[in-house]
Each structure stands twice: as structure tokens, then as C-alpha cells.
Amino acid sequence: MGKKQKPEELEVGSGLVLVDKPAGLTSHDVVGRIRKLAGTRKVGHAGTLDPMATGVLVVGINRATRLLTHIVGVDKTYTATVRLGQSTSTDDAEGEVLQSRFANAVTPAAIMAEVAELTGAIQQVPATVSAIKVDGQRAHARVRAGEEVALKSRSVTVHHFEVFDVRRIDGGKLVDVDIEVRVSSGTYVRALARDLGEALGVGGHLTALRRTAVGSYSIDQTLTLDQLGEDFGYIGLAEAAEQLFPKRQLTLQEVENLGYGRRITASGTGVDPQLTAAFAPDGKLVALLADVPAKKGASASPDAAHAADSGSTDYQAKPELVFLITTGGGSADSGARASGGQASGSGAPAAGTSTRGPEAEGTQAGGTAG
Known part of the structure; x- marks a missing residue:
């Protein structure tokens, strides 16, 4: 499960908590419990389970809530x-x-x-x-x-x-x-x-x-609420992204370009709903990328822009979600979408609040299940 600490010793990071939801609690109830254990309001889940249902509930904390919308649609x-x-x-x-x-x-x-x-x-x-x-x-x-x-x-x-x-x-x-x-x-x-x-x-x-x-997360990876109360285990943000998406290793120049929301050379996936997780040389998660049709005049790195202008490429990698931005002194975590969307606030974009929903996922970015 990655990093584990006592709740009172926890330095709140960002990651996914795999909970074995008990019967009788709503998914919103579980989110409330995790908020208390993790000491943060930025918690959401990737698909409701009905109160009667039990089993895998994927919960995101802090910046990992921004991954939840990409988990909602999995089988x-x-x-x-x-x-x-x-x-x-x-x-x-x-x-x-x-x-x-x-x-x-x-x-x-x-x-x-x-x-x-x-x-x-x-x-x-x-x-x-x-x-x-x-x-x-x-x-x-x-x-x-x-x-x-x-x-x-x-x-x-x-x-x-x-x-x-x-x-x-x-x-x-x-x-x-x-x-x-x-x-x-x-x-x-x-x-x-x-x-x-x-x-x-x-x-x-x-x-x-x-x-x-x-998706790839199974019941044998989960922890009960009682277990989490004793030893709070979660999958770190970078590890979670690596498990969910194909991985791309970036150069420092690519990290800088993505931090400013620029397109870079394509990851090689073509026009496909599958995103790519892009990592800096030091292993930090930088962004989620999507290969999109190359567009002349779009904000892009010099090599990606030149290839688009010359017509030598059909695709560019567009940063759909940026986690790391470049600053005057280096890099820092980001809360903003490269495409211009807002940063995820308190709570989670994928947090379903209904007590009943589709057993296999829902109609909102936080879907339902159970």
C-alpha cells in the first residue's frame, strides 16, 4: 500500500486510499471518516457504493482527488x-x-x-x-x-x-x-x-x-476503516498515477514546458482516451498527457511547434492536468489544470454524495456503484 503512518503522526500527502467499505455506511460516510483520519478536507471517492454494498472504494486525498475522475470510468x-x-x-x-x-x-x-x-x-x-x-x-x-x-x-x-x-x-x-x-x-x-x-x-x-x-485495484489491496485508524496506509500520488496510466519519462526541458502549459512532442499513443503519466527525472509526477492532433500556433515547445508547422507530425502531447509547475527557484506543486480549468478545491471533483447510485459507476465525476 505504500506509505503507512499512525494518524497522529501523519504528514498529510496526496494519494489514493483503498477502503474495504463496510455494509451500513454510505460512501459519503467513508469520505467523512477518511477526512478525520487524514486531517484534510480534500477527500473524494471514485464511485459510490450503496449502503448495503461492501468492498473496494477508491478514495483520493489532496491532489490525488484530481485522479478520481479518470478512475470513475474503469470497469x-x-x-x-x-x-x-x-x-x-x-x-x-x-x-x-x-x-x-x-x-x-x-x-x-x-x-x-x-x-x-x-x-x-x-x-x-x-x-x-x-x-x-x-x-x-x-x-x-x-x-x-x-x-x-x-x-x-x-x-x-x-x-x-x-x-x-x-x-x-x-x-x-x-x-x-x-x-x-x-x-x-x-x-x-x-x-x-x-x-x-x-x-x-x-x-x-x-x-x-x-x-x-x-480497474486494476482489487479487494486484497484494501484496508478496513479500523485498520486505517491504526495504521493509515495510502498509495502515493506518483505511484498511483504509474499504476493507472502508461508512463513517460521527461527531460528537464519538457518538465519546464509542461509546467507552463505548453504542448510537447507526442507520447506515441495517438488520439486515444488513454492518458499518459509524465514524470520528471527525479521521479515526481508532472502531468497527465493526451496525444491530440498537432495544431499550428498552439502554445508548444520549440521542437513540437516546429514539427507542427512543418507538417512532419500528426500529434502533439497536450498537458491535460499539471501537478508540477516551474518557478523562478525550480518547481512546485500545482493545483491548476493546464487546459485552463480551476484547481481542485476542498472536497473532491469526484466525490459522489448520493446514498444510492449505479453499481458500476455513475453519471458524475465521482460516479456511483453498489
């Missing part, structure tokens, strides 16, 4: 239990049972057939009690105010959908199905449970949900 992996035979108001066990139907006739073969239909690129209507905004207000708030909310379907991808066990309970009237899914950003595992039940004609909802991975 998530979950284990879950789907109960067939009951539909609920929230599509999980925390909601009111709206309808019960006998699931006696449901067979494992039928379950597997419908699981196959729910695998791959699909259209999904998000769970109604969710963090999605409808005319500027969260859907869950409108539902709890007594409004009828109809959400539009959207494209999501279920990369992996595996059934581990099928168990009959309550004399066979209900069927519990243990599953594992790996899904794209914006996917609701609760909605998968609902849709599986409806496809089988008996209804369904989640009774358990655990997030086991967020």
Missing part, C-alpha cells in the same frame, strides 16, 4: 446474490417488496440462458432509486418525494457474467443465485438482478453485493 467487478421470486422498490433488499411470484419452475438452464442474453453490449434502464439526475434533481429524491420517475435506457457492457451457485429457499418458492460480473461504467448490478428476474417471469432483486475490483 468494476462484483460478486452478488440475486433472489428470484420477489421484486422490490429499490431492486435490492433495502426496498419494499412490491410483488412475490413463485420461482419453483425456474431451472438452472433457464437462468443460464437469460444470463447469456444479459452479457455483452446491452441496453439497460437504470435503477429508479439512483443518483441519476432528472431535471437537475436526483432520481432517488424524486421517488422518495412520491413522484413517478421514468429513466431512459442506456448502453452498457457486461463483460463477464458467471453463475456460481443456484439455491432454492422457502420450500423452493424463492431461488438465490450467486453471481460474479465485470461491467462497464454506468452499469447497475441491481438492474441486472431486476432484469434477470423479469426475463424469467418471476421478478428479482439483490440481497448481497460486494465490489471486488475497480
Whole structure:
């Protein structure tokens, strides 16, 4: 996990805390706990887990909150239990049972057939009690105010959908199905449970949900809140960026140009959403770069500008987020976006505050999950 210190001895740095969220707490509750442990207000998370859910919650502290928006969109992996035979108001066990139907006739073969239909690129209507905004207000708030909310379907991808066990309970009237899914950003595992039940004609909802991975971060890397209270462990900013993005080693001249927001020669990724983490010779994280089409007249280093003017290159590396700026006396940490955006303030740009959201990521820069 990198650097570990007692909270009372902690010199607050910037990094990612991988928390094993317990059931019963909202993701916002966890952010509040981390603020107290780290002694900083600059804390956010990369995707909400519902109170019922447990597992991997990626929390950023200080300047690392600016990485969270780039973590929100990664795939998530979950284990879950789907109960067939009951539909609920929230599509999980925390909601009111709206309808019960006998699931006696449901067979494992039928379950597997419908699981196959729910695998791959699909259209999904998000769970109604969710963090999605409808005319500027969260859907869950409108539902709890007594409004009828109809959400539009959207494209999501279920990369992996595996059934581990099928168990009959309550004399066979209900069927519990243990599953594992790996899904794209914006996917609701609760909605998968609902849709599986409806496809089988008996209804369904989640009774358990655990997030086991967020991108490359897995459950075995996490610490509980109790463990963090004893020994506050986090992944440092540079290490976190190196784990999340391809790495580029810079020259001192490139560091200076990026510090002033200038484009430099391309990293070689082409026009691609994948960013590159750029490091100074001393190992400090300087910026996140994106290869963009070369543009004559754009603020750029001399070699990048000459290549663009001569037409000898198609791309330049543009600093999307700068962490280190050059000063008269050398370099210093930056809080500003090279593209002209504002520095992240207290709190986090990726901090979701809703108590419910998409199990596999949300609709804001701090998404939701669980």
C-alpha cells in the first residue's frame, strides 16, 4: 500500500486510499471518516457504493482527488446474490417488496440462458432509486418525494457474467443465485438482478453485493476503516498515477514546458482516451498527457511547434492536468489544470454524495456503484 503512518503522526500527502467499505455506511460516510483520519478536507471517492454494498472504494486525498475522475470510468467487478421470486422498490433488499411470484419452475438452464442474453453490449434502464439526475434533481429524491420517475435506457457492457451457485429457499418458492460480473461504467448490478428476474417471469432483486475490483485495484489491496485508524496506509500520488496510466519519462526541458502549459512532442499513443503519466527525472509526477492532433500556433515547445508547422507530425502531447509547475527557484506543486480549468478545491471533483447510485459507476465525476 505504500506509505503507512499512525494518524497522529501523519504528514498529510496526496494519494489514493483503498477502503474495504463496510455494509451500513454510505460512501459519503467513508469520505467523512477518511477526512478525520487524514486531517484534510480534500477527500473524494471514485464511485459510490450503496449502503448495503461492501468492498473496494477508491478514495483520493489532496491532489490525488484530481485522479478520481479518470478512475470513475474503469470497469468494476462484483460478486452478488440475486433472489428470484420477489421484486422490490429499490431492486435490492433495502426496498419494499412490491410483488412475490413463485420461482419453483425456474431451472438452472433457464437462468443460464437469460444470463447469456444479459452479457455483452446491452441496453439497460437504470435503477429508479439512483443518483441519476432528472431535471437537475436526483432520481432517488424524486421517488422518495412520491413522484413517478421514468429513466431512459442506456448502453452498457457486461463483460463477464458467471453463475456460481443456484439455491432454492422457502420450500423452493424463492431461488438465490450467486453471481460474479465485470461491467462497464454506468452499469447497475441491481438492474441486472431486476432484469434477470423479469426475463424469467418471476421478478428479482439483490440481497448481497460486494465490489471486488475497480480497474486494476482489487479487494486484497484494501484496508478496513479500523485498520486505517491504526495504521493509515495510502498509495502515493506518483505511484498511483504509474499504476493507472502508461508512463513517460521527461527531460528537464519538457518538465519546464509542461509546467507552463505548453504542448510537447507526442507520447506515441495517438488520439486515444488513454492518458499518459509524465514524470520528471527525479521521479515526481508532472502531468497527465493526451496525444491530440498537432495544431499550428498552439502554445508548444520549440521542437513540437516546429514539427507542427512543418507538417512532419500528426500529434502533439497536450498537458491535460499539471501537478508540477516551474518557478523562478525550480518547481512546485500545482493545483491548476493546464487546459485552463480551476484547481481542485476542498472536497473532491469526484466525490459522489448520493446514498444510492449505479453499481458500476455513475453519471458524475465521482460516479456511483453498489
